[in-house]
Amino acid sequence: MAKQYDILFRILLLGDSGVGKTCMLRRFTDREFDTGHISTIGVDFKMKTLEIDGIKVRVQIWDTAGQERYQTITKQYYRRAQGIVFVYDITSESSFQHIVKWATDVDEYAPEKVQRILVGNKSDEEPRRRVTREEGSKLAERYGMDFFETSASTSHNIDKSFSRVTELVLQAHKRDVDNLLGSLDDYLNKAGLDESGQDKVGSIQRVCGCARIF
Amino acid sequence: AVQCDVLLDDVTESRLLGLVEAAKEHIFIYTHRRMAITADDVSLEDVIPIDLDFAVVESSPEELVLVADTRVRVSYKDESLELKLPFGSHSRRFLGEVIRAWSDERARSSGPAPTDESPVLAVPQLGLRDNLIRCELLKNEDLYIYREHFFFLGTYNVNGQTPKESLRPWLSCTPDPPDFQELDLSKEAFFFNDTPKEMEWTKAVSDALHPDAKYALQVKLVRLVGIMLLFYVKKEHAEFISDVEAESVGTGIMGRMQGNKGAVGVRFRFHNSDVCVVNCHLAAHVEEYERRNQDYKDICGRLQFRQADPARPPLTIMKHSVVFWIGDLNYRISDLDAADVKDLIGKKDFEMLHAYDQLKRQIEEEAVFVGFAEGEIDFQPTYKYDTGSDLWDTSEKCRVPAWCDRILWRGKDISQRHYRSHMTLKTSDHKPVSSLLVVGQIKRVNGDSYKKTLEEIVRNLDKMENECIPSVTLSKREFHFEEVKYMAHQARTLSIVNDGQVPCQFEFIRKPNEATYCKPWLTANPPKGFIAQASADVDLEVFVNRTTAPDLNSGKQEMEDILVLHLERGKDYFISVTGSYLPSCYGTPIRVLCRLREPIRDMPRESLRQMAEKPLDIPKELWMMVDHLFRNAIKQEDIFQQPGLRSEFAEIRDCLDTGAADSLGGNHSVAEALLLFLDALPEPVVPFAFYRQCLECCSDAVQCEKVVSALPQCHRNVFNYLAAFLRELLKNSASNRLDVTIVTIFASLLLRSPTKQDLAEKRKAREFFQHFL
Secondary structure, X not given: OOOOOOEEEEEEEEOOOOOOHHHHHHHHHHOOOOOOOOOOXXXXXXXXXXXXXXXXXXXXXXXXXXXXXXXXXXXXXHOOOOEEXXXXXXXXXXXXXXXXXXXXXXXXXXXXXXXXXXXXXXOOOHHHOOOOHHHHHHHHHHHOOEEEEOOOOOOOOHXXXXXXXXXXXXXXXXXXXXXXXXXXXXXXXXXXXXXXXXXXXXXXXXXXXXXXXX | OEEEEEEEOOEEEEEEEEEEEEOEEEEEEEEEOOOOOOHHHEEEEEEEEOOOOEEEEEEOOOOOOOOOOEXXXXXXXXXXXXXXXXXXXXXXXXXXXHHHHHHHHHHHHHOOOOOOHHHHHHOOOOOHHHHHHHHHHHHOHHHHEEOOEEEEEEEEEOOOOOOXXXXXXXXXXXXXXXXXXXXXXXXXXXXXXXXXHHHHHHHHHHHHOOOOOOEEEEEEEEEOOOEEEEEEEEHHHHHHEEEEEEEEEEOHHHHOOOOOXXXXXXXXXXXXXXXXXXXXXXXXXXXXXXXXXXXXXXXXXXXXXXXXXXXXXXXXXXXXXXXXXXXXXXXXXOOOOHHHHHHHHHOOOHHHHHOOEHHHHHHHOOOOOOOOEOOOOOOOOOEOEOOOOOOEOOOOOOOOOEOOEEEEEEOOOEEEEEEEEOOOOOOOOEOOEEEEEEEOOXXXXXXXXXXXXXXXXXXXXXXXXXXXXXXXXXXXXXXEEEEEOEOOOEEEEEEEEEOOOOOEEEEEEOOOOXXXXXXXXXXXXXXXXXXXXXXXXXXXXXXXXXXXXXXXXXXXXXXXXXXXXXXXXXXXXXXEEEEEEOOOOOOOOHHHHOOOOXXXXXXXXXXXXXXXXXXXXXXXXXXXXXXXXXXXXXOOOOOOOOOOOHHHHHHHHHHHHHOOOOOOXXXXXXXXXXXXXXHHOOOOOXXXXXXXXXXXXXOOHHHHHHHHHOOOHHHHHHHHHHHHHHHHHHHOHHHHOOOOXXXXXXXXXXOOOOOOOOHHHHHHHHHHHHOOO
């Protein structure tokens, strides 16, 4: 049987306090939903195993404190993430407006190649909606992000959005590895001209080692 | 064996590892040249026995970004090696073996009693997840594996007739459609070219198959003229059938050439089982049972199936895990005349008849069909009837009825659901026989259920893993300290309760761009710890000293901090700590104090930074203390030598900061409070900028005077005021027993070094100050 996980990624949930980050995470990993809101004061994480394109991916999803006063501290967690899920609450205009600020922070603190998606949570609360789908999707488009409206309460789009961000991270990672292998090939081609066969075998084996990740 | 890298300090060197069993297992470590092709390329470097002094622990990579090479620490007694094994199943298997050897060793030594807890905790996690999943899959096999497959076997000697009636009563007699149908439609006639009849019978069979399922005809075998084998399978199973082969043999002298006696066989692979169906027609006549036995042996020996791989030997019937044997075996009932047989049949005393059945006898004598099973026959003989009726043979020969048509099987986990004849069919002089067999040995994996089961297992494992993430609850998330005063210690207890399922290690960690885990006025005691179960208490202590007071007094800093409590391999908790600090003259610059006409605590915070009022000559707090000492303690014995009382210091500080009482307290306490005041000044009486200058001119009294006269006014005032006070004290040294040490004390407070003061500097500072006494 295949190994149960081939790769591990970190994904970070960002957004204002109360938009439902913790609920999304619980829904995704435990299939549970609590209506009561307890502010996350700190940084929590859960593991989840996904299979994407036949590759078993383990994701560590980080749930961060949304409250403003903790933001200077939570920023230090950005740099460890490969994927970011920006979350706002469709019933809260301010949480939507703050996405710009969150995105700016990410630009500043997260790794350059971090993959991002935008999520408008609480899609089940249609009567209280303050942010239209179009506004959300427009903002996502501006940032070049995929957009989902989700509901941790009904589970709508929860799996889909997390899977999507993981897929994006995986693709980006593949590109990275391909580039790396490409440059290794170049190196080998050059090195092959003046190196003895013995050493070359060693190098080629090393390349194969890298390639086996997929 | 496996290749790995050994990390030696900063150098990484390649080694080969081998796991060798010799009484005990050992890890052999070899150095090697290049690719290590022959034995000459390697040489043994070290041997590590795997016994109780051995340990292997997988180091978890700090950044769990990619699953990279596996790092393990192998230790033996005091030595340890850091190894890096290349990513892949090979390494994993090797480590698995090492761990198995290690745990066997421990199991051996610890005996049946469970070992103590610590080695259990240290059990490495290598491949644990994969093993768990495999284990769970096996345990839950029933959820995704079907084990019951129904095989419908039928044999019907049609005696060269054309189909005249529906075969449904025979072929669709089961309530549920069977998975497989293997049918023998043999006919007792020599016809070399009988194609039309085959077509007719095939159609008749197809029409009569169980209507509740769709079948695909897999094999149609017409061989040896007279033997026809049809093999149907439910459509859904068709894709799992592979390696289908068919063979036939003729038996007897004639048979080898052309005969109508012999066998056809078909074999196929279905999931994990090899199935073989043999349909035979054995030699006729009552007395020929030994020939029939011979035919059977002949068939078993000669019926062989080629394998896909021509290099492999052909498969015989007995090599199959499931064998069905059907057909007109032609064994008769002997040693009874027709009338007796018919009588027993009439009484339905089949049991008695069995004793005369040749096949039963021969099987009992192990002369034929060894290892085969046959179900209980509780139907009347299927041969010989007058065609078109249920009447026994009325022809001249008036044959004795017999169970010619039989169905036998061989293999594990096979049981019979029914074994019967079908009397309603009257086309032939034989009656058809059918048997429904349940084969339990075939494990068919249901793709969807398998996926579902696997997902469920993975989800449960994720859940378990998430539950095993260290977790705690904190007694409080926010701590507020009221009325924090200078040099007044306050503490609150933070209880950390381990509510997770694993022991946890906690530590307060640094925040970005900060040197320590918390502000200097705060400490957490202990700052790290281990909670096996239950809970741990951490004291959060607030203490403002001369270093932290200045910024808090001036309001440049608020008393607030967020502690990050990190659990190893777990989450982080934020704990906010705030305090309302009461500003104090302690730690407030002379310059500022001189402008405070009111007690410091009565002043609005902002005003401490921007005051335009005409300043006082010296800080009133300083005056209060010196005046108190001047009035009360000028003759006090051991003044400035004996320490004050802590409680009195608190009162003095409050008096100074609030301007409350007139009497400050005990002389010794006031004296010490004065020294503390000077010590806490952010800028000493002789400002840091003048320090060097003072030391350089310390031998020259005039120069010293000059330096002092250059000090900022308030500082100069304080300097002169204190010098005058000391002179007064020294005048009374007869009573207060003051000596030169007081000069040293004051000198070191008035002339503080911006860095660390050494002995020579101390001496010079005293020399400088001496000029003013």
